[in-house]
Amino acid sequence: MRDAEGATTMTISRRHFLKALGIGGAASALAACAQMPGERTRGAHVVVVGGGSGGATAAKYLRRFDPDLRVTLVEPNATYHTCYGSNWVLGGIRQMDGIVQTYGTLRDIHGVNVIQDTVTGIDADARKVTLAGGQTLDYDRLVVSPGIDFNWEAAAHGTSANTVEQIPHAWKAGPQTALLRRQLEAMPDGGVFVMVAPPNPFRCPPGPYERASMVAHYFKTHKPRSKVLILDVKERFSKQGLFMAGWKENYGDMIEWVSANDGGMVQSINPTQKIAVSDGGLNRFNADVLNYIPPQKAGQVAHDAGLTNESGWCPVNQVTFESSIHPGIHVIGDASIAGAMPKSGHSANSQGKLVAAAIVNTLKGRDPVAPSMVNTCYSLITPDWGISVAAVYRFDDGSIKGVEGAGGVSPADADRNFRMLEANYTRGWYDSITTDIWG
C-alpha cells in the first residue's frame, strides 16, 4: 500500500514540514467538517462500471494509489461468482459458496462507493452515467469492465438466449453453473456429456478443457461408464499437450476431443433433444447433457456506449487502456482488445492495476506508467494434477507483447509431485487473487 511505502519517506518528511508550518490535526479536522457530503471539494471522481475481476481491482487500486480520489463502483448484483473456480463446482470439488465474492470490504475498508444498479446510459461527451434507478453520476474518468456477452447472431442454428436453460453455457458463473451441475448430477451412469467449445477469442482460453477435466473427475468417481465429448471449432487449444497427456494419464479414453477438421465444427443444435450437428448434417452427436458455449463479444454495456468496433470488442490505447473511440473512458478486462493478453481474470486484475495507475497519474498531469502486466492461468486436470501457462507483458513497438524468453507452459515431463504442487498453487492462486481483488 502507498501509505505503507510512504511511512519511511514521504509521510515523515511531510509531517515535519506541516509541523514546521503550523499546519496540524486541528486544521485538517476543520477542513473535513467544512466538506458537505458528496461535495466535490477533494479529489476527482472516477466511476467504475462492473464489479468483476477488472472493475473491482481498478476501484480498489484507484483508492490505494490516491486516497483522495472519489471512486464509485456500479455493479448490478450484490455478489459475484467468479468464473475461475466454477469448473471445480461442476467437478464436485467445490461448492457454489466457495466461488462467491462480495463488495463489503471494498466499501468499508477501501472507501469505494458501491452502488448496486444497472447502467442504462453512458454519455461520453457530457461525462455522465445514468442508472436504472434514476441516479446520474458525473465522472472525470470512467472505467468500463463489463466482461463478455454472447454473440447469438454467430451462434449455432437453433440456439438463442432462450435455450440456455435447456443447454446451459455456464460461461458466466452463478445460476448457470448450478444448473449445469444439477444436470450432471441427474445424468445416468453411461451417459454422454457433450461440450461445444467456443471460437477465438473467448473468455478463459483453457476453461473449456479444464471443464472437461473436472466433469471427467466427477464421472470417474460417480459415473465411471460415462463419456466426455468436446466438439471444437478450433484445431488447437490452450495447454493442449498438457491437457491431452493429463487426460490419458488420469482418465484413459473417457475424454474425447474432436477438432474442427475431424467433424467438431457444430453448425446446428436441437436444444430439446440435445443433438449437435456438424459437417452439414454428416455428423450427429447425441448428448445426455449438452453444454453449448456460444461465440462471445464485449459486454452489452460496451456496445450500448459505442465502445466496440466491428470485431465486437473494444479497441483501447495499449498503454492507458483509454478507449480509442471515446476519450475519458477506459475499457479493461475481457471486453478490451489487449494485444497478446488472454481474456482471463488474472489479465483483468493486472489491467485494473495498470488503469488505476494510468488514471491517477493522468489526473495529476503526470506521464502514465509504462505497462507491466502478468498473467498466470492455472487449470486442474484432477484435484491433485494442476497445470499452468504464464506470461509477463510489456508495451513494445506499439503493442502489448509477452516478454520474449519468459512465460510458457508447465514442463511436459514433470512428475506427479510437480503436478500436485501446481494443483496446490492453483487453489492458492484463487485465494490470493480474490483477496487482491475483493478483499
Added chain:
Amino acid sequence: MKYTKLAAVALTATLGGLMVSQSALAEVTRGELMAQTCMACHGSVGTGPDATIPSLSRGFPRDLMIQNMRAFRDGTRAATVMDRHATGYTDEEIQLLADYFDARR
C-alpha cells in the same frame, strides 16, 4: 525531489489558506505498479487463507529478493512457475521490485 515539491506546495497551501492532501503529490511509479502485479498470487493482505504461496504483503528483504529472482531466472533455484515469471524481468526491474518490497517491511 519529492521533498522540495512537498515544501513548495505546503507553503503555497499555507499562504493560500487551503488544505493540501497528502496524495496531491503522489505519483504511481513503475516500481510500485510492477510490484502490485506480484500481489495477485503473493497475497495482498496478511498471510491470507492460503499457506502454499509465500506472502509479500509485509515486504521482503532487498538482497534476498534480488538473489531469489536471479536464481529463479537463471534456473539455479527449482520452481514450478517462478522461473517462467522471473525471466520476464531485467536486473534493473528486479532491483525496482526489491526496493519496493524492502521499503514495505
